[in-house]
Amino acid sequence: MTPSELIEKSNELFTLGEQIQGGNLDEEARRVNLRELENAYRLWYRQSLPLFAKHKRPDLEKLFVKEYQGSWISQKIERFLTTGWKIYQYYDPDKPSPIIPKWTVTYERSFKAPLEKQIDYLSMLQ
Numbered sequence: 001m002t003p004s005e006l007i008e009k010s011n012e013l014f015t016l017g018e019q020i021q022g023g024n025l026d027e028e029a030r031r032v033n034l035r036e037l038e039n040a041y042r043l044w045y046r047q048s049l050p051l052f053a054k055h056k057r058p059d060l061e062k063l064f065v066k067e068y069q070g071s072w073i074s075q076k077i078e079r080f081l082t083t084g085w086k087i088y089q090y091y092d093p094d095k096p097s098p099i100i101p102k103w104t105v106t107y108e109r110s111f112k113a114p115l116e117k118q119i120d121y122l123s124m125l126q
Contacts, residue, residue: 003125030085038081055125067114080110
């Protein structure tokens with residue numbers, strides 16, 4: 001695949017990711033959606049990695065991988081793919097609070113933003 005094709009295919013990943021924490025899905029539905037996203041994302045990721053070597057850009061590959069792996073402090077895509085379905089244990093739906101998040105790992109911060117950066121790195125290969 002080309003960088004352009006993978007960038008185009010990423011729209012599907014965004015759509016799948018939004019479904020996990022959007023709406024009023026029960027836990028099982030969130031888990032099922034997350035498994036679907038995990039399979040689609042891992043295929044996309046495996047197809048993306050060889051392009052950095054092909055274009056002789058190990059610097060971008062390192063950044064690309066970092067957006068997947070994250071760190072203990074900065075939870076990224078890898079963490080979202082394993083726990084993105086979980087509601088934060090201290091979240092109280094009857095008393096929502098702006099300082100207590102609903103999700104253990106949020107879609108916006110741990111999936112969407114890192115994926116956008118990965119797309120930027122792919123676009124630099126064109």
